[in-house]
Amino acid sequence: xxxxxxxxxxxxxxxxxxxxxxxxxxxxxxxxxxxxxxxxxxxxxxxxxxxxxxxxxxxxxxxxxxxxxxxxxxxxxxxxxxxxxxxxxxxxxxxxxxxxxxxxxxxxxxxxxxxxxxxxxxxxxxxxxxxxxxxxxxxxxxxxxxxxxxxxxxxxxxxxxxxx
Amino acid sequence: xxxxxxxxxxxxxxxxxxxxxxxxxxxxxxxxxxxxxxxxxxxxxxxxxxxxxxxxxxxxxxxxxxxxxxxxxxxxxxxxxxxxxxxxxxxxxxxxxxxxxxxxxxxxxxxxxxxxxxxxxxxxxxxxxxxxxxxxxxxxxxxxxxxxxxxxxxxxxxxxxxxxxxxxxxxxxxxxxxxxxxxxxxxxxxxxxxxxxxxxxxxxxxxxxx
Numbered sequence: 054x055x056x057x058x059x060x061x062x063x064x065x066x067x068x069x070x071x072x073x074x075x076x077x078x079x080x081x082x083x084x085x086x087x088x089x090x091x092x093x094x095x096x097x098x099x100x101x102x103x104x105x106x107x108x109x110x111x112x113x114x115x116x117x118x119x120x121x122x123x124x125x126x127x128x129x130x131x132x133x134x135x136x137x138x139x140x141x142x143x144x145x146x147x148x149x150x151x152x153x154x155x156x157x158x159x160x161x162x163x164x165x166x167x168x169x170x171x172x173x174x175x176x177x178x179x180x181x182x183x184x185x186x187x188x189x190x191x192x193x194x195x196x197x198x199x200x201x202x203x204x205x206x207x208x209x210x211x212x213x214x215x216x217x
Numbered sequence: 218x219x220x221x222x223x224x225x226x227x228x229x230x231x232x233x234x235x236x237x238x239x240x241x242x243x244x245x246x247x248x249x250x251x252x253x254x255x256x257x258x259x260x261x262x263x264x265x266x267x268x269x270x271x272x273x274x275x276x277x278x279x280x281x282x283x284x285x286x287x288x289x290x291x292x293x294x295x296x297x298x299x300x301x302x303x304x305x306x307x308x309x310x311x312x313x314x315x316x317x318x319x320x321x322x323x324x325x326x327x328x329x330x331x332x333x334x335x336x337x338x339x340x341x342x343x344x345x346x347x348x349x350x351x352x353x354x355x356x357x358x359x360x361x362x363x364x365x366x367x368x369x370x371x372x373x374x375x376x377x378x379x380x381x382x383x384x385x386x387x388x389x390x391x392x393x394x395x396x397x398x399x400x401x402x403x404x405x406x407x408x409x410x411x412x413x414x415x416x417x418x419x420x421x422x423x424x425x426x427x
Contacts, residue, residue, distance in 0.1 A: 063243045070243075074235040075228070091238075093253065095246045097323045104324065118323045121330050124418055126323060128254045128411070155223070162224045171414070172421045175327065180221060181228040194328025199425045211220055 062102045065111050066095065072112060073098075075182075076119040079174045082167060094122045117192055120178065124171045165214040173207045180204060255321055255334060257411060262314050262341045269348050270307070290362060299358075303351060310344045331419040338408060345404055349397055356393045 077087040179189045190197040290296045317337040
């Protein structure tokens with residue numbers, strides 16, 4: 054690969070790295086796993102970069118590769134991003150823990166989102182990133198109607214997790 | 218206010234807890250080892266090809282009696298045919314594998330990406346099934362060759378009673394069966410572990426389309 058390409062890629066990634074961090078935040082539950090996934094997404098982005106034509110925004114393109122890596126490509130290595138273990142612990146959120154203060158509420162919300170499955174997390178991620186249902190459906194490969202239906206179900210599921 | 222909207226407010230605020238990587242942090246990352254499922258699948262398929270090729274070639278070079286035997290067997294058109302056919306199949310699989318690896322792209326939609334990976338896995342699976350079938354067929358086939366070519370063996374078999382023959386057949390089939398089942402379980406285990414999460418997520422996406 055030529056140096057110029059490498060340079061432009063690193064510059065773009067550096068600028069938009071928050072997107073990758075956000076994906077890692079949803080799909081991992083500790084700093085080591087976060088860094089491992091960040092590393093893998095970077096490799097996948099770099100590999101796909103020569104084909105990046107610039108006809109889509111770099112950030113939009115990153116959502117796709119980032120989510121695909123987290124959901125499908127990444128083989129959890131030595132450190133696992135095992136949501137199963139996480140769930141077992143986090144399922145103990147009790148109703149009385151539900152504090153009105155916003156910070157507490159946010160903490161519980163993040164915990165609740167961590168309990169969703171990989172696909173549901175992807176929907177939440179794209180929703181939080183303010184993506185249209187058209188973009189969500191194109192990123193996941195499902196129809197727009199189904200993306201909408203599923204999103205509503207995810208919202209309901211989150212409510213149930215928070216208010217068991 | 219919707220729960221997710223509350224989350225959204227926080228989500229889009231700057232997140233100071235993330236370590237911000239500098240250019241010099243990112244450069245070395247580009248050349249680190251990847252832990253991609255596709256890479257593992259690729260290595261498995263290469264290992265499969267090499268293993269089955271070696272399994273068919275090595276005995277020829279290692280044992281001179283086998284070499285002699287094989288050379289006389291090649292005079293038999295059936296044996297020669299099976300061999301040529303199996304090499305043609307190997308080349309076809311190499312081509313199919315190459316083609317299906319080319320279709321795997323991280324920039325496709327999640328569903329399409331999963332489908333291309335599962336398709337590649339299917340190609341490898343068919344290759345394995347092909348090899349197992351060849352093994353299964355080669356056991357009675359080699360029996361038949363021995364019977365025709367090896368006089369001593371021929372004499373022994375001719376002296377067998379019907380019951381002894383039945384036991385012999387049953388034994389051969391049993392050994393072949395156990396061998397195949399063990400190999401099959403081994404493959405199921407490898408791919409089961411490797412593709413468990415992918416299968417689960419793919420099912421989840423497919424469920425949405427119903």
